[in-house]
Amino acid sequence: MPEQVLYGERRNAGKGHVRKLRRAGRIPAVLYGGREDPLPIALDRKSFEVALHKGGTSSVYRVVVDGRDCLTVVKELQYHPVTDELLHVDLQRVLLNERVTVEVPIVTVGTPAGVKEGGVLDHLVHSVAVECLPTEIPERIEVDVSGLGIGDVVHGEDLKRIDPRVVVDPQQPVLTVVPPVKPSEEVEEAIEEPELVQEQQEEAES
Structure with a gap:
């Protein structure tokens, strides 16, 4: 699959700034590895989700920040436990002649x-x-x-x-x-028990 290009921008790492990014339709991410310092960046949410849908976590993504580009792979995606909203992305820099996992x-x-x-x-x-x-x-x-x-x-x-x-x-x-799931005897008894109780009540009333 051809590599896909993502355009990012540098960002502050503070929690307040991260919340503002998400409200503005951006996803906080971190670029790391490749013998360089980790770099906090922001990606356009819609563009990244479209690229992720096409390439998944098994594709190489070219990330462009401040006019410089590098090849990356997705190492981790963090989602909200309730809404399943994508919250954060970890991108690892890679070199074409070095193996990655x-x-x-x-x-x-x-x-x-x-x-x-x-x-x-x-x-x-x-x-x-x-x-x-x-x-x-x-x-x-x-x-x-x-x-x-x-x-x-x-x-x-x-x-x-x-x-x-x-x-x-x-x-x-x-x-x-x-194997196919079969109702246990306990479940069958539990189903039959209300019918037995109802029959006993009807006999007592008659």
Whole structure:
């Protein structure tokens, strides 16, 4: 995917200034790494969210501040816990000849055999770290789940077979097909109990 350009401006780091930025449609961010000091900047919210929707966290972004530009990757996004509003962005400077570690989404391909039997595909992990050069960052890690039966599990070691650049615990469960949920006897009894009580009341009244 072609790199996307973001235009930023220097900002003050105070909380009061940050609130003013957000009210003005700006997102506070920090540029760090690349053998330079961290630099607080502000980005246009709409432009950044459009770029993020296109490129996600697995793309390289060219950030321009005060006429100078640098290549970056998104390292962290902070959201409001209630409104889910994007509050802050951490951008790491990168060099084309140095490896970086970024989060890449896990995308499933196919319908598991276990799902066709009534099971449910459970995504235990939605993204995974990949270590590579900035120009080699994959858009996603695709996992063919069509052969998964009920109870089968995809582990981190399976992801590493798909792409050796994946950085993950080999025993980390990633995807699994769980059996269909059946009401327990306790739940069934709880459902039947009100009917029994009502019948007893009707018998007492008659």
